[in-house]
Amino acid sequence: MTDGQVAPPPRLLMGPGPINVDPRVLRAMSAQLVGQFDPSMTTYMQETAELYRQVFRTANEATVLVDGTARAGVEAALVSLLRPGDRVVVPSFGRFGLLLREIAERCGAAVTTVEVPWGEVVPLDQIEAVVAEVEPKVVAVVHGDTSTTMLQPLDGLGDLCHRYGALLYADVTASLGGNPFEMDAWGLDAASAGLQKCLGGPPGSAPVSLSAAAVEVIDGRRSIEAGIADGGDETLAADARIRSNYLDLGMILDYWGPRRLNHHTEATSMLFAARECARLLLDEGIDTAVDRHRRHGAAMAAGLWALGLDLFGDPAHRMANVVAARIPDGVDGEAVRAELLARFGIEIGTSFGPLHGQVWRVGTMGYNARADAVLTTLAALEQVLRRAGVAVPPGAGVDAAVTVLDEDDGPGTP
């Protein structure tokens, strides 16, 4: 114990996020503040926007941070695009699809879901049939849903939506930086993320990007707060405004844009964190980082399988950065997690809804998509499983993971 200062116990966070923050990001967050209109702050904001254009692989001018956790980014996108009564289609394959439905409903939208059982993804033709019938203004979908570990294919979905006059929004919180993602090439109109998964940062900042078509929709509802408007500015009637002030992307764009119209006070330390997360990813190279997640995720999956655990969900559509392993019959899943944490300081994830008590979710993402983190987790889990009465083949998990990592290193690598 210390004299009351924050002193969390050492942990290896191998759940579905958050994960251990990259030390470079922690260092960036400890930098002293500057005023929100300080020229250096303006420069940092512009740089951050440009960095996230690269991270999202987009030319969208409208690329900003929403201050809040990833859910704030989701909510900002939906509340800014949707008016009460607008039709929305939500392809849903897990908890976060249900969240999109709930948020869209709270915006007053008329929501139609296209649902598949957890562990599957939604086929494009099934989405198309519903979009053709409903003619929605927006299709809102999760890319990687950590609740089921499934990765919804988005390539082709943008064209599909545009053929029917709909905008495409995707929640890429859990997938960005660890799985292939192409905002412009896949025709997305809006995307939002968080830092605490593959980007190696803490929760608390939500990068958002909007296409010109999405900005046009928001422009139709732009409103300047009465206290900062000048003569030429329009303040819309209350019922025409975006139904949230804090999450009004029109106002946030005015704050990040050339007018620098004050909205909230930018969360400076989180901006520094978000900026460093993007720099880390771009320094490594997005394709290299995606491949690192693929490789270490595959090693973790092979290790879990070799420990005798069945893996959940359609193997063709698993996210690279999180895998769900079925809890063996007769084993108390929560007791295993508690012992992993108490004895080894390692956290793996529980699960929600229909999967509660059925699977553990094990992440290999961001700073923790590393060989030592994978191998330590598998070695510790083997011990805990054996103590829980599971007949685990000694050393099999680590062995299988090492084999995958070595094979993937290619010839000539020691």
Ligand SMILES: Cc1ncc(COP(=O)(O)O)c(C=O)c1O
């Ligand atoms: C796909 C997805 N969307 C949204 C969220 C919500 O993120 P936050 O808890 O940062 O608000 C999560 C968190 O796990 C997520 O995995």
